[in-house]
Every structure is written in C-alpha cells, then in structure tokens.
Amino acid sequence: MQDRMELKALVDFYATESDKNNQDCYVEIFRPDIKLDVYFGDKLGMQARDVQDMIRQYKAFGAAKVSFHMNGQQNVDFVDETHANGTCYALATLVTEQDGKDVLTTHAVRYYDKYVKIEGRWWIAEREQHFEWSTNQTLG
Secondary structure, eight states: OHHHHHHHHHHHHHHHHHHTTOGGGGGGTEEEEEEEEEEETTEEEEEESSHHHHHHHHHHTOOOSEEEEEEEEEEEEEEETTEEEEEEEEEEEEEEEETTEEEEEEEEEEEEEEEEEETTEEEEEEEEEEEEEEEEEEOO
C-alpha cells in the first residue's frame, strides 16, 4: 500500500509542478536516462532519451497563461519490489493566447509508465504519453 501511495504522489507531483510551469523539477521525477515517447493520436510527436532533453523539449512548447492538470485513476502492477508498470489517466487544460484572444485547450491524456525504485525511492524510468483527444474553445 505504501508503494502505491508513493507512485500516486509521484504522478501527482508531475501534474502540480507542470501547472506551475516548473519543468526543471522533472529531474526529481524521471530517471536521468528516461525513455519518453509522446503520441498525438496514433502519431509519434516527440521523443526524449534523457531528462534534460525532455525538459528542453517541454519548455519549447511555451508556457500557458494558466494550466490545470487533473489526474484520475492510476492502475499499478508490481513486477517485483523495485519495478512496477502503471497507467495514469489525466485531463490537462491550458489557456493560451492566440490572435489576441484566450483559447482554452483540453487534452485527454493517458500515461503508460514504467517505475523503478532505487535506494528506497520511486522514479519514472519510461513513459509513453498519449494525447487521446483535444478540444479548443475561444474564451470570452
């Protein structure tokens, strides 16, 4: 039960720090040699093979005026005492400015993670991130 709570806290920390546009904290969440693949629908849109490259690519997207990440269910299967696989469901909402107007974008995201516990601490070692669908709406 303790490991499940720690893994939930890990993915929630990612969401709350992403809301603060604090990608630098990803070094506290992901292994230095993270294997990251990001899909938009069925199309591979981004890859990173180390955490610094991952941070650099996420920062290149630019900061939203406001963002709100909400994690839903997280399913975890333990391989052994130091390895687990998980699926986390999330909604990410972002407010950006386009042509002088605020635009709300909502993404349904599914994360397929591989976790590793090193020296008593869980990390995300691999992540396959899927943007399942997205919507846009002009505000005001």
